[in-house]
Amino acid sequence: MTGRHARTALATVVLALGAVGCKPASQETAPPPPPAADASGKTEVVLCDNHTKVTVDTKANPTRDDGEQIAQQLMAQWKQKNPGVDWEADERRAHDLVPAADNAGLVGNPQGQTYGAITDRDVLLWKSQVETFALAGSRVFHSADELGSTIAVSCDMCHPDGANTHPETYPKFQVQLGRTVLLRDMINWCIEHPVRGPRLADDDPKMRALEAYIYAQRKGVPLDYGRR
Amino acid sequence: MKSIETKYMEERERTLRGLAGLSRRDFLKVSTAAVGATALHGVFNPHSFQPVDVASAATVDPAGKVEPFRFAYISDSHLYSKDLNDRFVNGLMRAVDDVNALDPQPDFVFYGGDLAQLGQPQELELGAQILKNLKAPVRMMVGEHDWYLDLGEKWRSLFGDDRYTFEHKGVQFVTLNSVIEEDFWTERNLSPMERMKTVAGLDNHGQRPFTVGAEQRAWLAQQLEKVPSDKPLIVFSHSPLYKIYKNWNFWTDDAEEVQAILKRFANVVVIHGHTHQVLTNRIGNIHFHGLLSTAWPWPYAPQGLPPLTVQMGRPDPFNPNDGCGDGMVQVHADGLVDKVYALWNRNPVTVSRRYTLSGGKEDRPAAPLLASF
Numbered sequence: 001m002t003g004r005h006a007r008t009a010l011a012t013v014v015l016a017l018g019a020v021g022c023k024p025a026s027q028e029t030a031p032p033p034p035p036a037a038d039a040s041g042k043t044e045v046v047l048c049d050n051h052t053k054v055t056v057d058t059k060a061n062p063t064r065d066d067g068e069q070i071a072q073q074l075m076a077q078w079k080q081k082n083p084g085v086d087w088e089a090d091e092r093r094a095h096d097l098v099p100a101a102d103n104a105g106l107v108g109n110p111q112g113q114t115y116g117a118i119t120d121r122d123v124l125l126w127k128s129q130v131e132t133f134a135l136a137g138s139r140v141f142h143s144a145d146e147l148g149s150t151i152a153v154s155c156d157m158c159h160p161d162g163a164n165t166h167p168e169t170y171p172k173f174q175v176q177l178g179r180t181v182l183l184r185d186m187i188n189w190c191i192e193h194p195v196r197g198p199r200l201a202d203d204d205p206k207m208r209a210l211e212a213y214i215y216a217q218r219k220g221v222p223l224d225y226g227r228r
Numbered sequence: 229m230k231s232i233e234t235k236y237m238e239e240r241e242r243t244l245r246g247l248a249g250l251s252r253r254d255f256l257k258v259s260t261a262a263v264g265a266t267a268l269h270g271v272f273n274p275h276s277f278q279p280v281d282v283a284s285a286a287t288v289d290p291a292g293k294v295e296p297f298r299f300a301y302i303s304d305s306h307l308y309s310k311d312l313n314d315r316f317v318n319g320l321m322r323a324v325d326d327v328n329a330l331d332p333q334p335d336f337v338f339y340g341g342d343l344a345q346l347g348q349p350q351e352l353e354l355g356a357q358i359l360k361n362l363k364a365p366v367r368m369m370v371g372e373h374d375w376y377l378d379l380g381e382k383w384r385s386l387f388g389d390d391r392y393t394f395e396h397k398g399v400q401f402v403t404l405n406s407v408i409e410e411d412f413w414t415e416r417n418l419s420p421m422e423r424m425k426t427v428a429g430l431d432n433h434g435q436r437p438f439t440v441g442a443e444q445r446a447w448l449a450q451q452l453e454k455v456p457s458d459k460p461l462i463v464f465s466h467s468p469l470y471k472i473y474k475n476w477n478f479w480t481d482d483a484e485e486v487q488a489i490l491k492r493f494a495n496v497v498v499i500h501g502h503t504h505q506v507l508t509n510r511i512g513n514i515h516f517h518g519l520l521s522t523a524w525p526w527p528y529a530p531q532g533l534p535p536l537t538v539q540m541g542r543p544d545p546f547n548p549n550d551g552c553g554d555g556m557v558q559v560h561a562d563g564l565v566d567k568v569y570a571l572w573n574r575n576p577v578t579v580s581r582r583y584t585l586s587g588g589k590e591d592r593p594a595a596p597l598l599a600s601f
Binding site for chain 2: 095142159161176189196
């Protein structure tokens with residue numbers, strides 16, 4: 001999935017920009033050599049992708065603000081070259097996602113983690129990670145292109161906000177198919193028939209994301225497998 | 229051993245043959261006979277094919293000013309261009325065939341909006357071309373899918389004004405453009421297609437709620453100024469003209485203001501598209517009816533469903549046309565209507581004048597076998 005590649009790249013950039021903005025800990029004892037300045041008194045700062053760069057006035061003692069400014073310029077350039085990196089924010093703006101459990105009640109609990117007590121950060125991370133996964137599903141769910149539809153049909157056209165997908169009723173005996181199916185089998189049925197796209201492998205990242213979104217949207221409904 | 233399908237088709241064939249040239253009294257006999265025949269199969273399925281008395285007898289109101297008549301409707305076809313998507317094109321063509329097969333022909337055919345999916349010229353032109361095959365005259369209404377690519381330019385060039393009034397057999401008709409959204413696109417610098425796609429997503433929150441708008445409300449008030457309060461009024465609106473569920477724009481933000489304009493009339497019927505389902509409501513003197521889509525059914529909204537609505541059955545995803553259809557409106561002498569939802573592959577559902585008038589106490593439509601989850 002493109003989203004996954006985009007996220008990996010973004011993480012690298014953030015690390016790189018961190019290095020621009022403040023001094024890495026390992027170099028605190030020995031200050032880095034001053035950047036090479038050309039005769040014009042300008043310095044070229046290149047992003048870790050080896051392509052994106054900005055040229056700034058060379059300063060003997062750059063401040064943190066200078067660094068952040070450079071970082072912002074680089075980031076802006078990189079985002080322009082990589083449209084869709086804000087897909088998560090875009091997706092949240094466009095479509096409702098039922099929020100994941102926040103587990104805040106577990107903060108401070110010493111029992112749960114390998115390393116000491118559960119922190120706010122842990123809880124935040126769990127929530128944001130699982131919601132990102134579901135948002136990736138929302139993106140596929142709402143996009144005929146992502147689904148590979150040959151007739152420009154996407155899931156949300158019959159199931160706004162994931163309505164009427166009733167994931168809590170699976171597995172069930174699907175009378176029309178004459179066999180017991182899982183949610184993913186019905187997703188594939190819909191992709192092949194009303195959507196007219198290629199079926200997804202059970203472990204296809206898109207299938208996993210779609211399942212995540214559909215289950216997320218049905219939060220709080222009791223499981224009732226086999227329900228017609 | 230015959231399959232269920234074969235039995236169904238045989239039963240249907242028998243019933244249809246029996247129906248030809250029946251009087252109303254005989255109709256009831258056949259009706260009973262068909263139920264008996266079904267029972268003979270051993271399994272009584274109340275949703276098997278049985279003749280249904282579809283608004284055959286218009287009530288006679290001696291004080292009525294209206295000569296009873298009927299009109300047909302088709303709505304929400306959401307056409308893409310023909311080479312991209314044949315599915316929705318077939319849906320609209322099926323509806324046109326349905327309406328053309330009506331005998332006698334309806335007085336006119338009302339198109340409930342969302343002819344196109346993304347408001348593109350080729351989509352609207354294709355729709356116009358297919359609708360030209362209708363034998364009866366067509367009254368067009370605009371939907372948000374027709375509007376937000378070029379803000380109605382192409383639609384108006386094909387079909388004329390997006391709001392108009394007309395009079396038919398004693399009923400005052402008003403067609404509104406009720407899909408007006410506040411400008412959300414300029415600030416975000418959206419292209420026309422981005423704007424269109426934002427509005428086209430039912431669950432897309434990048435847009436604003438539908439309105440009729442102050443300017444059009446003033447127009448409406450002015451149009452109705454000289455219409456006497458006892459004259460029956462039928463209003464066509466793409467959005468429901470009441471509030472069901474804001475997240476899906478099953479909603480008109482200035483609904484109360486519009487209703488206030490309609491309040492002084494004795495009998496008002498609002499026929500609206502957009503919701504793709506059997507939907508019934510009544511607010512005082514105003515009786516609301518939804519329209520079926522020829523493209524796909526929407527689920528019922530999780531909130532705000534009017535208590536008067538008897539839901540249609542849960543559509544079967546294995547039948548691409550289930551939950552879709554077209555239908556008819558029988559206008560009675562007092563201007564109130566029997567609303568017929570001609571669901572494809574299912575028995576038609578009639579939401580009668582008596583049902584809405586009695587506040588749901590009389591003539592209740594049959595409950596669905598499988599309700600929504």
